[in-house]
Amino acid sequence: MARRRDLTTVIEYDRVGGPDVLDVRSVALAPPGPGEVTVEVITAGLNHIDGFIREGREETWSEDPWPRRSGSDFAGIVVAVGSDVRGFARGAEVVGHVRSGAQATFLNVPAGALVRKPPRLGWESAGGLFLAGATALDTLDELRVAAGDVLVVSAAAGGVGSIEAQVAKHLGATVIGTCGDRNFDYLRQLGIKPVRYGEGMVDRIRAAAGRAPVTAMIDNFGQEGSGLAEELGVPASRYRSSEDRREMEIRLLHDDPVSTARGTALLERLCRLAESRAFTLLVSGYYPLEEVAEAYSDLGRMHARGKVILGTHPVTTFRTLKARELFEAAS
Numbered sequence: 001m002a003r004r005r006d007l008t009t010v011i012e013y014d015r016v017g018g019p020d021v022l023d024v025r026s027v028a029l030a031p032p033g034p035g036e037v038t039v040e041v042i043t044a045g046l047n048h049i050d051g052f053i054r055e056g057r058e059e060t061w062s063e064d065p066w067p068r069r070s071g072s073d074f075a076g077i078v079v080a081v082g083s084d085v086r087g088f089a090r091g092a093e094v095v096g097h098v099r100s101g102a103q104a105t106f107l108n109v110p111a112g113a114l115v116r117k118p119p120r121l122g123w124e125s126a127g128g129l130f131l132a133g134a135t136a137l138d139t140l141d142e143l144r145v146a147a148g149d150v151l152v153v154s155a156a157a158g159g160v161g162s163i164e165a166q167v168a169k170h171l172g173a174t175v176i177g178t179c180g181d182r183n184f185d186y187l188r189q190l191g192i193k194p195v196r197y198g199e200g201m202v203d204r205i206r207a208a209a210g211r212a213p214v215t216a217m218i219d220n221f222g223q224e225g226s227g228l229a230e231e232l233g234v235p236a237s238r239y240r241s242s243e244d245r246r247e248m249e250i251r252l253l254h255d256d257p258v259s260t261a262r263g264t265a266l267l268e269r270l271c272r273l274a275e276s277r278a279f280t281l282l283v284s285g286y287y288p289l290e291e292v293a294e295a296y297s298d299l300g301r302m303h304a305r306g307k308v309i310l311g312t313h314p315v316t317t318f319r320t321l322k323a324r325e326l327f328e329a330a331s
């Protein structure tokens, strides 16, 4: 892997397709331009939308030139500073976002797309914070989730759902989260009421809510959502579908100055919330950068608890069984 600052290892692809089109390449990196810094990436996140884009399912990306690069979330260390940059010196530990290309060893980014990494926030979680976290905060803001709400979150143990559920709880809401049996203990530990997804879910949600009406619902997973919300009596204005979420993620990936500043403001709030332990982002799988295709295949199996993350400095490539694999082997 490239460790010189004038070279970077990037994840690129030349045609639409699944994780197998992803290539690990070493390319030249120019010094940072005005307003930019070079970040040595320590960790970078994976999101389902990267796959939708790579597979050619997102119109917004259809005119992007080839080769294209992968990933929007990263955390790292500033190693070079361009002219006109204030607030970030060499050695600063940062969390950031880009439209694409975060999965790399070194990256030139506008300083306006960075926030300082709180010292107590681990590198693994920091690298996966942006898109899942900003989507979660944006959604909770839009729904104005607050104390007194009874909120249903689908896929509550996943990357986005686990942040939504914990932050909603932090805001004072009662949270009911859908998940498989494997995640019951995890959600209970967070003070979230777990409900198994699948047939009969409405009755189970009602039972979990007790006498209180369900007041808002976020469907991350994208099945049965609007019908379920209607049956539960959730007003349309307080329901967000998986399609709403897709549009929100696309907006967050725009890199015009206004969108970048908005994304950075959300990232700043996320860092403060993570620092104060309002939520903890678990890492479900941690892969060396070169094993990016395997990492996406893992994400695609839909059973991540928290985020799947790439590391540029893995301590070891030795594989241990994950808790969820043990659960699968036992059931």
Ligand SMILES: NC(=O)c1ccc[n+]([C@@H]2O[C@H](COP(=O)([O-])OP(=O)(O)OC[C@H]3O[C@@H](n4cnc5c(N)ncnc54)[C@H](OP(=O)(O)O)[C@@H]3O)[C@@H](O)[C@H]2O)c1
Binding pocket: 047, 048, 049, 132, 154, 155, 156, 157, 158, 159, 160, 161, 178, 179, 180, 181, 182, 183, 197, 198, 220, 221, 222, 242, 243, 245, 246, 299, 302, 303, 304, 305, 306, 307
């Ligand atoms: N429509 C869109 O455009 C769009 C955009 C982004 C994401 N999504 C979808 O939203 C989902 C969650 O997103 P994420 O980023 O948080 O992904 P993620 O981290 O991969 O979510 C994984 C979680 O999904 C849960 N899950 C699996 N099957 C489920 C089901 N039938 N019903 C409810 N939950 C289920 C899993 O729980 P267990 O392990 O306990 O089964 C796991 O915790 C993903 O399925 C993703 O494809 C859709």
